[in-house]
Every structure is written in structure tokens, then in C-alpha cells.
Amino acid sequence: MKLVQELSAQYIAGIWREGKGAIRLSNKNPYTQEELASVQTASKEDIDDAYQASFEAQKEWAAVNPYRKRDILEKAVSIIVDREEAITELIIEELGGTRLKAAFEIGLVKNMIREAATFPLRMEGKILPSVEDNKENRLYRIPAGVVGVISPFNFPFFLSMKSVAPALGAGNGVVLKPHEESLVSGGTLIAKIFEEAGIPKGLLNVIVADINEIGDAFIENPIPRIISFTGSTKVGSHIGQVAIKHFKKPLLELGGNSAFIVMEDADLDYAVQAATFSRFTHSGQICMSANRILVQRGIYDAFMKKFTNKVLSLKVGDPKDPDTVIGPVINERQVAGLEKIIVDSVHQGAEVALRGEILGTVIGPTIIGNVTPTMPAATEELFGPVVSVIPFETKEEAIALANDTRFGLSGAIHTASVEIGVEMAKQIHTGMIHVNDVTINDEPIVAFGGENQSGIGRLNGQWSLDEFTTMKWISVNYGQRSFPY
Template identity: 45%
Template sequence: MTDLPLSPESGWNALYLAGEWTAADDRDSISVENPYTREEIATVPAGTEADVDRAYEAAAEAQASWARQPPQARAGVISAAIEFVRDHRDEILELLALESGSTAVKSTAELQTARGMLQQAASYPFRMDGEHADSIVPGKENVVERRPVGVVGVISPWNFPFHLSMRAVAPAIATGNAVVLKPASSTPITGGLLLARIFEAAGVPEGVLSVVPGRGSEIGDAIADHEVPRVLAFTGSTEIGQRVARQAAGNCTLPALELGGNNVHVVTENAALERAVDGGVFGSFLHQGQACISINRHLVHEELYDDYVGMLADRAANLPTGDPTDEDTIIGPIIDESQRDRILEYIQTTVEEGATVETGGGHDGLVVEPTVLSDVDNDMAAACNEHFGPVAPVIPYASDTEAIELANDTIHGLSGSVHSEDLDQARTIADRIETGMIHINDQPMNDEPHVPFGGMKQSGLGRYNGESILDELTTTKWLSIQREPRKYPF
């Protein structure tokens, strides 16, 4: 396998179109900045609508022959990609730290999850089996075949760029599709061009994968509102996801959406308090809370409320903050100034609405202090909005019924968690919370490659992982064979 350098200085100033690295030429450039130091670490080309057209055309041309490859050939490419990721582990971790502000804990978890997605994808070529079905017509044989959809467009986010790109790209390639990937403009390397390097080295044929970095405001519509793709996989905000869905549906393209969340961490009166706080700290502050499945609201029974708030605040105040390349750092930088300012505004507005800052509330550059807010209600800014930061609003409740009502009082329904030593109580609450995923005596930040991942309500459409993504990226074809002459009524 080709040994390619993956450092920030490795020359990322090109697009990967139809199997070729295409120079920036007269295209605009996107400056890739370290969110901690704000220093430029690389520049990449800003793709154009013409680049998007070329990528989709190449994908359409390459897909049919790729789909005809035997399953062991497609699985072989995925296995080679797994080997590449393993061999370049340290370089990938460095890129995640420098480009996305990922701490050691977060980047390691992201890399492990992405490898798991690849390992799951390696099995897909052998799982695309069909079935025979009896016919109601004498002498007829029915065959139902599973086939790739064709071309898949992928728009991926900046928060877990490597994992959330890989979870769509690897299964799509494994199932015989071709892919056009547009990574977020904040993370065009780890969310896009890095995958091009990996799959090129793994032997994917020309045209099967193209990566077009670019600003969403300039080429997002061209990716989503294109007639070629049959599936459009998008991960991002609910607002943008709704726009993407409308554009995709206009071309009868299936939108596969994983959107925003407003996830609850319910701590009942029967919870093991320290265990609940452990989960609350991890679920709120991993990657500075920049995750769609992080805890957005802590719902705590009034009997435990004061103790929980105090313990959570103590733990938050002692989390190491600063440079994500320091192995001891837990709280690194927010991705950019606009995201930071939005988080700080939510904190300030929530305090003006009557909440109390137990710890945090300030910032140093793009590093926002881990913040715990008490005396919060469900309508305050940091609770009713997806704050996407290291902020833990803690809301008291008096009964299981009230907890369920508070949990469901949101347009979102992505993930959540419930703590109780009474598992019957926990299961009853979990069953009644309107969410696609929920975890008992844990926290919401869970993703396993073989388990369906996705939300309800305005948190998305469809599911990733396991059999679910196999269903999203393939279609069925009914073939019937009339083996005996058939009698018709006229």
C-alpha cells in the first residue's frame, strides 16, 4: 500500500475529482485554522459548482462497473482502508487535534469509532443477499434482489469530521455505490481530503470517490439539489437539514438526515448519585459539548437536585482546559468565534432569565469554561436551544410524569439517558421519552457501528450503522420468471 504522509504540511491544496488530485488553480482558497492558536495550518481549494458537476458525472460513470465487482474485491478495498487507518493512527490523531480542536480523549474515541464503521462496512458486500418468494400465479418464480442505489452525496459536519464522514462513505463504497463528499469548510482535511488519501491508497477505482471541499453557502445547494445522487446523506443542524431534504426530495433523492438534538440526562430520586454525575460530566463536556448527542439538559429530581448541582459544578470546575494537543486537556477550543459567541449569548441570556452560574461562564480565546447553570427551567435559552457547548443547565423536577413532559417538550428527539437503581422505573421513563436512542444508567454520547443510530421528530430521517445503513444505501428489485405458460382472462 502506498505510504502517504498525512501531516498538515503534506500538501492539501487540491481537490480529489474523479480519481485525480486537481490543483487549486484560479479557485478561491479556504484557510484551515487551528481553533486553539488561530494559526493557519493549511489551505484547500474552494470547490465550484462545476467541480460538483464533474464529480457527480464521474461517479455516475464509475458506479456500474464498481457495482459489478465481486464482493471480495469491494471488501478488500475496505480492509485496505482499515489497514491504512491503523498504520497512520498517530498522524490522524494529530490532524484531528490541529484542525478540529479535538482533545486526546475525543480524537482517540473518534478514531476508534471510525475504524469500527470501516470494520462493519467490510462485511456489507457479503450481506447484500436477496430472497425467493412464492408467487400467487401458478408456474411463476419471484426473486427479490438487493442492489446499490447508484450515487450517494454526502455532506458532513465539523464536530466529528472523520467519524461522521466515514460512517456514510465507507458503507456506500462497500455496497457498490459511488460517492461525492463535501466536508465542512472548517474541517476539509479530516472530514474529506484525508478520506480521499485513505481510499486512494486502498485501491478504490477512479471516479468511485470524489471529495469537493467548499463553503456550504457556495456549493451546498449544488450538492443537495443535483439530479445524479439517489441518496443524500447529511449531518448537521435541523434548519439546514430541512433545506437539504426539500432539495433532495425535489429530485426524488432519498434524504438520510441526522440533525440536531436537545438531549436530556434524567436523574431520578433512585439514582446512584456519583454514577449519575460521572455520566453527566462526560456527556456534557466531551469535545466541549460540540456533539448532537451530548447532554443539553440535566433533569434532576428535587430530592437530589442540590447535591447533584454541587457535585457537577465541582467536577466541571476541575476539568483541565487549554491546548488540545496537551494529553491532559479535557476542554479544548470551540471551533470558531461565531460558535463561541452563540454559546456565551445563551449563557448570558439564561442568567438574565433567572439562572445561577455555579461555575464557569467565561472564556479564554475560543476556550469556553465548562459551565454549570442552576435554577434553570425548560424555557430558558440554554435549555430550549441546542447550545452545542460546554454548558450544563440543571432543571429540577418533582415526579416521573413531569420529567417525561419536560424531556418531550422540544422539537428534537435524538438521544438521552435515565439514571435509576430501580430498572423498572428507568425503563418506564425511557420508553415514554420521544427519542431515537436512550441509555439507562449511562449518558447519551454512545455510538456503536452495528446498532441503529438516528432520531425522531426534527432530529432526522433514517438510520445509520448496521443493517439500517445497508437498507438506506441499497434498493430492492423484484424479478419474476414465468416458467409455465400463463392463462390470462382475455
């Protein structure tokens, strides 16, 4: 709790201070509902101050030697390593994450910063030939300028850092707005890490705000050239439209409805383990989680029996207990939404294979079987420890079912024939899909992003470098051009 209290403030222009907004936000432990700390919200004036500070500091950052930039980013990793236990406790307290989840998230963060630390040395340009004599065309890779980042509550430390670290590595300034449910782990913790690592004051700013108070001010501000958002499709659609209206580039990592396909020839025990991890990690609060498990009819009953037994073995409850796998969802709104999906789907004919008890914000794992494609359990993103299981007959039907969604983020296919799995994967409209693996995958050098309503753009590795920079053409004429008049 000490870390939460220390970092419950705005971080603007290198200064820790109270916001000028009218609302005081309470930061609660989602499991105990205890107030950990509170923070005064940022006003529109605070947002403008943050962007102005980042704009000015970016000029200083651009002049810093690339090797020095690399060293600063690598130092940030060292700071995280030294404080890993304190960060773990923060993730448990503020997010209701388990120790397993915290270790997973912190590992992703360290790898992401290590990759971003290579960016200052990869700001390469090109010299290209010209159709004109005595002329050369130079292409310079330069920072976009200032990036606005909006992050979610589920994996906030990582999903904030996924944009913040590459944007800084590519030479940009950043203003970060974390979700109000994860203002420290997704926001001010990151500011503290980079402050200690030695970035210029004002380069990275964190504003904690209430959307009802600031409206679209964070997006509409004239300074940021890019708005990077991770969150729901509904909110992402609005952010994307506002960004485009103001000629800013939107990067959108949005919701998912991933299909986990189990063919009759799959290793059934392994598929059950992979499906369990794909659905119930962090209580199902991951955009890549397996929402729909598609099982070929011949093994449906055997799969359901093994899957139910496996899920029943998962410990549910206090995230502080190192054996806990399923802790709380983030708030009571999530509980109510999931309850409605379960009730409506059962009313439409779905069968409850396992119904977990609900205690406060803790939902016991729930498995809904014989789901049809039009039921809410199949059409909606299940952001919690609830999963639908759908039988199918042929691989063609499995592909059609997997594609029967407005989303297109991740997926998995389990089969003894890897090449059949790959051919099926090619026909499923997702940004990412994995054969004989889990749906939850993110690697620092591999393109990450969705299709359809799951997002716009790609992050990680070279793709992040491309997204957070722009190419500038400077031509040089060493002679004199001939003119027609």
C-alpha cells in the first residue's frame, strides 16, 4: 500500500503535484474494497501543461546521444528488477492480480523495454537514386513528436509500457493517461521508473483524469501527433474517429473474441491445459483470452469432462495467496455484465457445465456448453472467468464459426497435423493465431495487433519503430535542374 500512496499524484513537467480537477478519485483494492489512496483529478489545463512540457522536453531528448538514450532505457529495466517484489505487491493490491499474473506481466515489461532500448540505434535512413541528374534523395527516420497514450486496467503496467517505452526509444515525448482503476501500476509507477532512470524533466507526463470532466481534451489537444489506445472496441472507435478528425494517427489495440479450436486428432490433455490457461489467466481479463472453445463433435463429451475437472482444480479467492489462480474481476460492473451474459445465454438454450459462485467481485470459473453462435456467450467479449464451448463437425465449420465475429485479435488451433492447422489459421481473420499453443501470446519482436474491430496498427519490434516515427524526404541537387520555361 505504501507504493500506491507515494505515487497517487499527477506527474506533470517533472513535478509530482495535485491535479486541478474537481473530482477526487478513490483507488480501491478490487478484492477487499479497501481504499488504498485517493488522487485529485487532472483538469483540461493540466492536460495542456503536460503536452506543452512534453513538446519542449522532446527537443532536448532528440539531441541526446543515441547511446545515452539506450543506457537510460536499460537502467529502467534495472530499476524494475531491483523493485520486483514491491511491484508485485502493487499489482496484487491495485488490480487484484495473482502472483502468477504479476510475474507474467513484469516479465513482459522487462522484455518490452529491452527491445525499446535498441530503437535509438535503429533510427536509420536511406539514400535513394533520383530520376534527375546530379541529385540524391535522402530519407531520414525522425520521431513523430509527442505521443498520447491511453491504457486499460487489466495489464496496465505492460500495456502502458508497450507504447511508452517504444515511443521514448524512438525519440518522442509522451503523455500517459492510465485507467482510473489502475492509475499507479499503469501510470505513475512508470513515471517514477523513468524519472529515476534519467529522462529529461517533462519528457514523460502522467495525468490521472475522469473522462466526464475532461471529455475529449486528451485527444483533441493540438500537440500529440499519435494517440495510442488500448481498451474496449466501443471506446476505441470513438477515440479513433476523434483522432482522425484532428489529423492524428490512431493506434488501436481493442477487444477480442478469440476462438480456441480443438480438432479430433489433438492431444486432448494438452489441449485442456492450454484452453484453461487461455481462458482463466488473470481471471479471463485479457483481450487475447479464449472466449469461445470450439470442439469437434467426436471428442466433445471427453473434452468437456476433462476440461471441467481441470477448471474445478483451480484455486479461487484471495490474490495474495500464492496458490490462487482466479482472483477478483476489477469491479462490480464487470460482475453484473458477466452475470447477464450467463443468464441470457442459458435462457436461449445453453447448458451450464460449471457455475462458479459469486462472492463480491470474485466469480468462480463458469463453463457454458452447447453454445450456439447467436448467444451472448458467443458474440460478446467475456472479460472474466466465464467461457463458452461450441461443438462443430468439420474443419470448414470450425473456420466459419471462428470467423463469425466482429472481432479478430487472436486464436489457437490444436491438431496433430501442424500443416492442416496452419492452413486453417490462414483462413481465420485474426491478426494473430497459434497452432498447438495458447491464445495469449505477446513477444517483443513479433507484430502484435488485430483485424476488424480488434484494432488498427501493429506494435512490437520494427512495427513499433515504424508506428512511432515518420520518414522525412530531403533531396539534394548537386547541379542545376533544367526548367521547361
